[in-house]
Amino acid sequence: MTSAEPVSKVQETTLMICILQVDGMRFAIDANCVCEVLGDTMPRPVPLAPGYIHGILSYRGDILTALSLRKLLGSKAIASKGCVLVLTDQETDERFGIVVDSVAGLMTLSRNAIEPNPGSLDPQSTFLFNGLYRTDSGLVVRLNPHHLKPLQIANAGLFDPTPIATAGWAQ
């Protein structure tokens, strides 16, 4: 037996997740989907963009579109700076951002710890969530990274596209 085998077995049975907080709730996203976490960032608002678009930000020479997880969850938007998770759309190689209140850290869990979505979820939550993790500190909602892409969100037709009036912006 080589020393690599136990490691790969562990990788097969465990999963590293990134814990996020939005409006007092805890969410998780697979850590290998996250390129980078940008702290204390205020994306520039885009007038006339759908309300769930938080804004745009400059990231390594590209302009990324950042979604507001608060707005997608139906919570009230806040004007203060937040954390931006930079994700990559595997199909198009296009990067985009998700704005959350804060990032609590990384956690390793057993893959078996996941529970399916409750059947009573509203269509928006069913679209965004991909199960629940049971952790020592309570339930964590797993986000579906494949459904968090800006175009997917727009095409889903489940989220209010009404633009919100944008005020002045300062980085």
Next chain:
Amino acid sequence: MDELTKEFVAESQEGLERMELCLTELEHRPADEELLSEIFRTVHTIKGTTSFLRFTRLETLAHSGESLLGALRDGKLTVTPELITGLLCLMDGLRMIVTLIDTTGNECELPSDNDAALIDLLNKLRNEGDEPSPSQRIAPGEEHASSGLPSSLPNSASTQNRTLRIDVDTLDSMMNLVGELVLTRNQILQRAPNAEGFSDLARRLDTVTSDLRESVRQARMQPLGHLFAKFPRMVRDLAKTCERRVRIEFEGQETGLDKTLLEAIRDPLTHAVRNSVDHGIEPPDQRILAGKPAEGLIRLRAFQQSGSVVIEIIDDGSGIPAGAVLKKAMERGLVSVDQAARMSEHDMLQLIFAPGLSLSPEITHISGRGVGMDVVSTNVQKVGGSVEVESVFGVGTTLRLRVPLTLAIVPALVVRSGGQSFALPQHSLIELVNLQSYNSDAVIERVGTTEVLHLRDSLLPIIRLDKLLQLQVDAAVGKRGSYIAVMEECGRRFGLAIDDLNPPEEIVVKPLSGLLRNLGIYSGATVLGNGDIALILDVKAIADRAGHKSVGEEVAPHRCDGPGCDSTTTPNDPEFMMVVYELSRRDAHEHVQMAIPLAQVERIETLPLTAIQYTNGRSMLQYRGELILLEDQGELLSKKTVIDRAVTSSPAQTLSTALFIEAPATRNESSGTTVTIMICQRTETSRPRRFGIVVHRVLNVSAGILLPESAELGSFPLAMIQNRVATVHDAFQSDTTSGATLQEVA
């Protein structure tokens, strides 16, 4: 596919492009041996290389073609239309197989694929001449010395040394890096600390960035000739189908254009040329009746003009009846009776770009659906260009496409509205009006739900950017709508009300995600010198969103009557705009107001006096690797009393918008006294020559009227600019002839 095959495909495609051009030329110049040799070389090279790469199908076809060309070269055949058609078929066949190799790696889609019919045709054509002797026949696969061509061609060898194929992705990546450098440069320039020598460092970074950007831009340039090369064949085939006799001529094929833009205008240009053949050029009998030669002429003319490339498609056909265009547009409900009454002939002609409008009574497979000109207009506008048409009924038509030299870095004006920054591309900006210097209630009036601005003798519809974008406006801010940016796009002119202005910047255009692109109001975003992100406004989309109709608000064209100014131009055409500057008078504290055409000003630099060099009593400046002479009529350099209030270093184009912007002071204590120099070009010779003008300060850029020469006014040309007289720099005299008129902006 291995590298050798890739190289072969690329070389063959280039060779076949040359062959296409040579074949159509050969029809007109059958005795030109050089053309025939060039065609022969292409086929011979393909054949020689394919035998090595074991593409037997391609080799067999090339061999048949080579035999036919050999008979032609040996004088056993003469050039006939049938022979040219046969050779064009050969070229098509070779191109098809090369494309197949490029896409699949194989020369056959099916094992049964062969070119027997084409080879039979080529053999038949060859047999019309003397049958070649067996010794002349060359078996496929044999490398033959009998072609009579040197194995390495003198021209191609030297060309290979000067050119290099670069992957477009590599160039894109380089351009991206240059963009980042430009942004860093902007940020350094704006955050200049007081550290000693920082100013020189920033200036050096500025120079290096500009030069690097220029080099990369040049690397991306491709001659328009690459695009033009396909037209002789296309025109020949179309002319046959339409039963016309048409000749096509080119001018300015060496004019370079960014590779991306070259691809973007490929379709519009094709549509335009097809239209010229099908609708422009009359049948031979009609032309003879009209007193024209039976053979029609289409001329493709390309030239560079102030940061843009202009491509003209000129035909000597029947022209476009402006009245008929208007009638058709009214029938389709595109123009109201009121609007029609106010339209000039030029306005009527521009209606041909409206979707679905065609004057053709019948739909053919070539044209007549009214889609072509719409495609031309839409595609050119997509890349930030513009289209216009001029036509004289019975005499001919000129279609003029104007496209920017590059897409990635553009001069822009940064404006503020609702607390946010937005970038306005310069090419759409006519002028800026500072309402703070007027009583804005008096100059802006409400007509129904629309506001209009009295600007000189015209009324300008106003769009408030904060309202349009639903920006949250702080009522406490007192500077709301302080400026009006007068914009023009597709013949529509309107005023965009904005709160504040930042100095113009060269911005690096970054694409937005598909979702934001679909909003259709932003053409991209950029990072400003202060680190903020600004959205780049799509001026056409703003006009569309605000509900501005195209026709009623069009501006009357401004026509230059002077020789050499045969074009109808928009008022913001830099050819008619003048940079106004001041020179210090030698013995007094007064200043003389001077003007020079904007098109001749390449750049305005503010430099430390130490940058000026003196040789034999003449002042000189090192600029982009060359030593240029400086004109110092006001003797500013000798007095060393240059006032620091001058514009910051910026391309001349950016000044065209700076009418009402107070030039920021750029004096930097660490660099001492500075001097403002306008780098200009004299273009009276075939090779433009740079020179510098030492100025007291640059005042603005504006359109003006050149006053007629008279003994009372003296020997210098004078211009009336914004109700003030300015002496026109003598460099202007060499570019125009007397009588040229510059018309003031309405």
